[in-house]
Amino acid sequence: MTCVVNESTAGMQQILEGIIEKYRGKPGSTIGILSAIQEKFGYLPEEAMDYVSQSLNIPSAEIFGVASFYSMFRFKPEGKYVVRLCRGTACHVQGSWLIGEQLQRHLGIEEGGTTEDGLFSLHYVACLGCCSLAPVMMVNGTVHGRLTPDKAVEVLESYRLEGKE
Amino acid sequence: MTKTVIKVGMASCGIAAGARPVYEYLQEKLGDREDVEIKQVGCIGLCFREPLVEVEKDGSRIIYGEVDIESLDKIIEQHVLKGTPVKEKAIISDSFEAPENKTLDKQVRIVLRNTGIIDPTKIDEYLEREGYKGLTKALEMAPDAVIDEILESGLRGRGGAGFPTGLKWRFARKAAGDEKYVVCNADEGDPGAFMDRSVLEGDPHSVIEGMLICGYAIGAQHGIIYCRAEYPLAIKHLNIAIEQARERGFLGKNILGSGFDFDIYIKEGAGAFVCGEETALMASIEGKRGMPRPRPPFPANKGIFGKPTNINNVETLANVAWIILHGASEFNKYGTGKSRGTKVFALAGKIVKGGLVEVPMGMPLREVIFDVGGGIPGSKKFKAVQLGGPSGGCLPESELDTPVDYESINATGAIMGSGGMIVMDEDTCIVDVAKFFLSFVQNESCGKCPFCRIGTKRMLEILERICDGKGTPEDLTLLEDLAYKVKDGSLCGLGQTAPNPVLTTLKYFRHEYEAHVNDKKCPAKVCTNLIHYTIDPNTCIGCTKCARVCPVNAIEGQVKQPHKIDDSICVRCGQCKSVCPVKAISVE
Numbered sequence: 001m002t003c004v005v006n007e008s009t010a011g012m013q014q015i016l017e018g019i020i021e022k023y024r025g026k027p028g029s030t031i032g033i034l035s036a037i038q039e040k041f042g043y044l045p046e047e048a049m050d051y052v053s054q055s056l057n058i059p060s061a062e063i064f065g066v067a068s069f070y071s072m073f074r075f076k077p078e079g080k081y082v083v084r085l086c087r088g089t090a091c092h093v094q095g096s097w098l099i100g101e102q103l104q105r106h107l108g109i110e111e112g113g114t115t116e117d118g119l120f121s122l123h124y125v126a127c128l129g130c131c132s133l134a135p136v137m138m139v140n141g142t143v144h145g146r147l148t149p150d151k152a153v154e155v156l157e158s159y160r161l162e163g164k165e
Numbered sequence: 166m167t168k169t170v171i172k173v174g175m176a177s178c179g180i181a182a183g184a185r186p187v188y189e190y191l192q193e194k195l196g197d198r199e200d201v202e203i204k205q206v207g208c209i210g211l212c213f214r215e216p217l218v219e220v221e222k223d224g225s226r227i228i229y230g231e232v233d234i235e236s237l238d239k240i241i242e243q244h245v246l247k248g249t250p251v252k253e254k255a256i257i258s259d260s261f262e263a264p265e266n267k268t269l270d271k272q273v274r275i276v277l278r279n280t281g282i283i284d285p286t287k288i289d290e291y292l293e294r295e296g297y298k299g300l301t302k303a304l305e306m307a308p309d310a311v312i313d314e315i316l317e318s319g320l321r322g323r324g325g326a327g328f329p330t331g332l333k334w335r336f337a338r339k340a341a342g343d344e345k346y347v348v349c350n351a352d353e354g355d356p357g358a359f360m361d362r363s364v365l366e367g368d369p370h371s372v373i374e375g376m377l378i379c380g381y382a383i384g385a386q387h388g389i390i391y392c393r394a395e396y397p398l399a400i401k402h403l404n405i406a407i408e409q410a411r412e413r414g415f416l417g418k419n420i421l422g423s424g425f426d427f428d429i430y431i432k433e434g435a436g437a438f439v440c441g442e443e444t445a446l447m448a449s450i451e452g453k454r455g456m457p458r459p460r461p462p463f464p465a466n467k468g469i470f471g472k473p474t475n476i477n478n479v480e481t482l483a484n485v486a487w488i489i490l491h492g493a494s495e496f497n498k499y500g501t502g503k504s505r506g507t508k509v510f511a512l513a514g515k516i517v518k519g520g521l522v523e524v525p526m527g528m529p530l531r532e533v534i535f536d537v538g539g540g541i542p543g544s545k546k547f548k549a550v551q552l553g554g555p556s557g558g559c560l561p562e563s564e565l566d567t568p569v570d571y572e573s574i575n576a577t578g579a580i581m582g583s584g585g586m587i588v589m590d591e592d593t594c595i596v597d598v599a600k601f602f603l604s605f606v607q608n609e610s611c612g613k614c615p616f617c618r619i620g621t622k623r624m625l626e627i628l629e630r631i632c633d634g635k636g637t638p639e640d641l642t643l644l645e646d647l648a649y650k651v652k653d654g655s656l657c658g659l660g661q662t663a664p665n666p667v668l669t670t671l672k673y674f675r676h677e678y679e680a681h682v683n684d685k686k687c688p689a690k691v692c693t694n695l696i697h698y699t700i701d702p703n704t705c706i707g708c709t710k711c712a713r714v715c716p717v718n719a720i721e722g723q724v725k726q727p728h729k730i731d732d733s734i735c736v737r738c739g740q741c742k743s744v745c746p747v748k749a750i751s752v753e
Contacts (some may be wrong), residue, residue: 027470028452030433034396069454069611070435072394088356089551089587090513092601098738119293126438126605127356128180128395131511131587132212132519141397143181149716149740 009047009078015040016051016165030058030066034073037081043074044084071125079114079121085140088127096135102149106156119163167223169201169245174217174281176208176366177398178359182215187232191218193242201245202375207367209281210521214256217281220244230256230265233735260611273499273507273538276360276483277523280367285402288409291370297415299486299588301376304423311382311489312338318493319505320485324350324441324478325556325582326658327504327571331483333475336465337383340473345385347376348469348476350446351392351399354438355554356605357585360509361479363400363521365392368483369406373429375482378489380427383475390428391446394436424533436611438555442657443476445611456598456611457657478583480509501527504570514539514587515545524569531565534588545590548689549674553611555602558669559595568577578669580662594691595674596681600628602666606659616654620647621663628667632692636682645671690752693737700741702727704749711741711750 011035019036023029037048044067053060067073085091085100100111103122107115114121130136133145144155166742173179173188188205195201211217214230218240221488227250229240236254243249250258256265283290291297303311337345337553349372353361365372376388392400407429410416418426432450439445440455445468449455468474488496497505504526510533513519517539524533534550541547549559558579560567567573574581589598603625627644630636648664648671655661671678680686688696700711700720700726707725712718719735722728730741730750742750 025318028450030452031433031449032452035433035435049694066452066454072436089554089585089598089601090357090519092356093514093587093589093593093598098740101738102716125395126354126436126609127359128177129359129362130181130351131357131359131513131585133178133181133215134519136181143177143220145181149738150714 012041012045012048013051016048016055019023020052020055024056030063031070034063034067038073043077046075058104059080063145077118080119080163081139081156082121082123084123084125084128086126086130086134086136086138087124088129088131088134090131091127091136091141094134096147098148099135099137099147099152103152103156106153168219170204170219171195171201171245171737172204172206172219172221172281174208174215174219175205176280176363177396178208178212179215179217180398182212183233184216186234187216187218187237190234190237191241195245204284205286205742206282207280207285208363208521210277210363210523211256211518212520213518214265217256220250223248225250225260226258227255227260227263228257228265229254230317265518268522268537268539271528271532272523273525274523275487275496275499275507276364276480276509277521278368278487279371280363283368285367285369286405288370288406288413293610295490296370297374299488299490299666300374300381300415301421303381303489304421304425306489308382308384311318311378314422314489314493315382315485318488318496319500319503320481320488320496322478323508323570323583324482324581325553327581329670330477330481333465333477334379334382334610336463337385337473337475340466342473344387344472345383346390346469346472346474347379347380347383347385347388348446348474349376349388349390349449349482350441350443350476350478351390351396352434352441352446353393353396353479353583354441354609355556355583355585357513357551357587358583359510360511360521360584362396364479364483365396366402369399369402370410371483371486372403372479373406373410373416375477375485376429377420377427378485379475379477379482381423381425383473385473385475386426386428388427389450389469390429390431391434391440391450392431393434395623400433412678425670428477437604437611439611439657439659442659445657446476447474454611456613456658457659459656480584499525501568501570503572508569508581508584510569510584512586512588514551515540515541515590515593516588526570528567528569528640529566530560533569534565536730538586538588541588541590545592547588548591548593549589549591549595549598551579551587551598551666552585553580553662553665554585555581555605556658556665557582557585558665559589559598559673560669561673564673575679578665578672580665592689592691594632594687594689595670595677595686596628596631597689597691599667599670600625600632603628603663610659610663614652614657617656617660617663620651621660624664624667625650631678631681632687633694634681634685634692636678638682641671641675641678641682647658654686655719696737697732698730698735698737698739698742699751700728700730700750701727701751704747706747706749708746712743714740714744716740
């Protein structure tokens with residue numbers, strides 16, 4: 001999943017070149033390139049987008065325009081555990097907003113934020129498609145279903161323990 | 166000796182419910198036995214009973230529900246090894262009465278013909294169940310005859326709009342150009358709909374075969390599956406399926422010796438609801454912002470990279486091979502009026518049997534919700550069913566005799582949409598639901614049309630005012646007026662249908678809006694600014710449970726003394742009420 005790499009500029013360039021080479025000459029590759037960069041760095045560093053812009057001769061406004069259009073792309077590093085709380089219809093009628101409020105209080109962050117210790121990021125997402133287990137949230141790749149506010153906090157605490165090990 | 170086959174439902178929802186440890190435990194206990202085969206299959210649709218384990222032994226088939234390690238030990242010991250089914254854990258059986266036998270009886274499975282039955286990562290299992298026979302048959306027909314067959318079947322787009330599929334194909338066939346595209350729209354963004362995910366995860370070859378037949382019929386060489394990135398398992402299974410189809414000569418050059426060339430690749434979406442709209446989807450495939458454009462030109466004439474393009478959604482394509490193989494007349498014997506065949510619905514919300522069901526078109530909503538879906542849990546009262554996601558509407562009890570077909574549902578003000586069916590009971594606030602959908606479309610509006618961009622924002626503000634108890638009677642008039650203007654002033658389906666949840670709730674549940682506006686009350690006791698929690702001092706036994714569970718320390722009181730809630734601190738989360746052992750806490 002997301003691993004934050006603190007590369008020197010030269011190191012970053014090398015990684016970016018590798019990504020760009022795979023897509024060079026293929027039309028319509030902007031989203032694919034951005035996804036690959038995000039997978040590598042955990043987010044889209046500004047320098048990386050500028051580098052892609054120069055290398056492929058696409059205006060950086062256009063690159064940023066595409067990146068900012070899609071909700072998947074992030075411009076800040078994420079926490080070690082990315083919590084995606086489903087705010088789909090089925091989850092909503094089963095009270096997912098109460099879980100969201102509880103998680104915000106518990107972590108002391110707003111939706112979209114990351115805790116100071118870099119452990120958790122919290123996002124609300126449209127629908128994870130596990131409607132019959134509503135309310136659900138996804139922590140990194142794992143879906144946790146049939147939540148209550150208390151149970152959601154318990155789940156996060158189990159990750160916190162794991163994260164300290 | 167015939168093998169005992171054990172199948173574990175391992176779609177995303179099954180895994181979320183805990184199917185993986187179940188599968189691993191089976192492997193550990195039985196993995197090295199030659200008389201037992203353990204398979205991972207997709208979702209059979211009985212999500213409310215997950216994790217599911219099916220045992221096929223001695224010619225009989227039994228599905229166990231809510232399986233955990235303890236019950237698994239019993240199933241292995243008694244059923245797999247000794248041949249005696251564990252009746253109390255069985256939910257479906259072909260040899261004795263089991264609680265969910267009837268859940269499947271009313272269903273007709275065309276789209277879901279293989280999901281939950283085959284291992285989606287093995288092409289041979291698909292081939293054993295008539296896989297690629299539709300393609301083989303199509304390749305022996307003239308392309309126009311294939312299109313005629315689809316036209317005659319009456320198949321219409323299952324993604325929402327319901328445009329006749331055969332007609333769409335004909336336009337693409339007639340379009341001039343040597344290079345053409347077939348696109349599978351797998352950007353299932355409707356919150357509450359998950360049938361496309363289930364088909365892609367559980368039976369990816371059926372979609373690939375549908376695309377191949379379409380490609381042959383319209384004269385295309387390129388296939389693209391645009392799949393949302395939120396479905397990693399679907400993408401994984403599609404990749405495996407494409408690779409296997411290439412190895413067996415179903416994809417690539419000169420397919421099955423027919424001279425027809427066709428290949429497919431996957432394009433991942435990046436999280437934008439509007440990309441389900443076909444022109445936005447094409448922009449996204451071209452690597453741009455997913456903004457819709459005016460039509461004409463239609464994709465059939467000017468689509469991806471300017472080439473003629475035909476776009477169908479997953480469920481539509483999953484029907485195609487079955488229709489070609491079994492014939493249009495076999496397909497259109499199901500259904501009613503202009504809506505033929507079956508429709509898959511995702512049942513969720515306040516419903517007993519949440520999951521996926523496939524029923525013939527024309528079945529009344531009541532039958533889908535109460536007979537197939539098992540009705541409302543607890544002793545709660547039905548309030549509404551929401552159809553068609555953010556573009557659809559909420560229908561009350563009085564509309565439950567509406568048959569599920571495109572025209573009848575449109576007449577109510579809702580839409581069939583992609584088939585999400587969210588059931589709501591008396592504890593759901595209808596104004597809050599309208600606000601929920603508005604905030605969804607507000608977020609997802611691409612911003613191109615002012616009415617969609619700003620109009621939905623203003624509508625959302627009005628709804629927020631109403632839910633906060635600050636609404637006025639004029640707000641309702643303004644809301645309705647804006648709703649029609651947003652409908653008229655938007656270019657694409659997103660904006661044109663965004664006001665539907667508001668308009669249908671104003672039509673059928675106006676009294677709930679009026680209670681919020683005139684009496685400053687939320688009848689369902691949901692809207693936080695209009696409700697107050699109180700503890701009855703005569704009933705409270707001072708057990709302190711509520712005080713301990715309160716996340717904001719709003720409850721005070723000594724042990725064995727009546728407790729009190731400080732209304733100015735209370736966040737109305739209701740956790741105190743749910744833990745109180747003597748029901749001393751009420752909400753008004």
